[in-house]
Amino acid sequence: MSIQIKVAFCTECRGYHSATPSDKKNINHADVTDHFFYHGEPFFTLDSATFDKASKLENTEVITMSLEEHIKHDHLYCYCDKKTAISKNNYYYESLEPATEVLMSEKWSDTDYYFKDLYYTYNNFHGLVAGNHNNYNSSRP
Structure with a gap:
């Protein structure tokens, strides 16, 4: 059974700066724990909130791949300076005027x-x- 992980790649240098298991049930798997202790934070994290923060940085692309495929190229780290991606929030206002009775x-x-x-x-x-x-x-x- 192959374990699927999510990897946040940099679009500039093609290195990765964060990875986490796709399914939370695989967090306690022996291969995942071994990979976590080998790389450590922030390159491999067991906390999905930490990965979500890393995936929202600018010039980041999230790809789901198997752990075995990731191990082949897990030495390609990204050390680029990243800023939080600017998101433009669009707010919509709908006026609900109450029916006024005269x-x-x-x-x-x-x-x-x-x-x-x-x-x-x-x-x-x-x-x-x-x-x-x-x-x-x-x-x-």
Whole structure:
């Protein structure tokens, strides 16, 4: 049974800078443990989070291969200076406007008309301009 590993290769020098087993169940396999102790961190890691960080660096290509194939060329390390790849986040905003209900009183009581007429009469009596408001109960011009 061949063990599959993920290898993060540099696209500039074609060396690798991180590798990890593809399946977490293979972490305790004897060949994987032997390879881990031979190379050590960061070139071979058992922690998938460490590999994920290494795979997100710029000029990095992740390839899945068998452990036997990797052992043939495992001396080709990458020592290039790498920066974190710049990722452009696109944010989408969707405005959800709530349906606004206009509360209208369909039933007008006599007191509402009384107070509106009283308000306009008060403003007219004290010399305040009421604007172009219509007096609802008044027949005066």
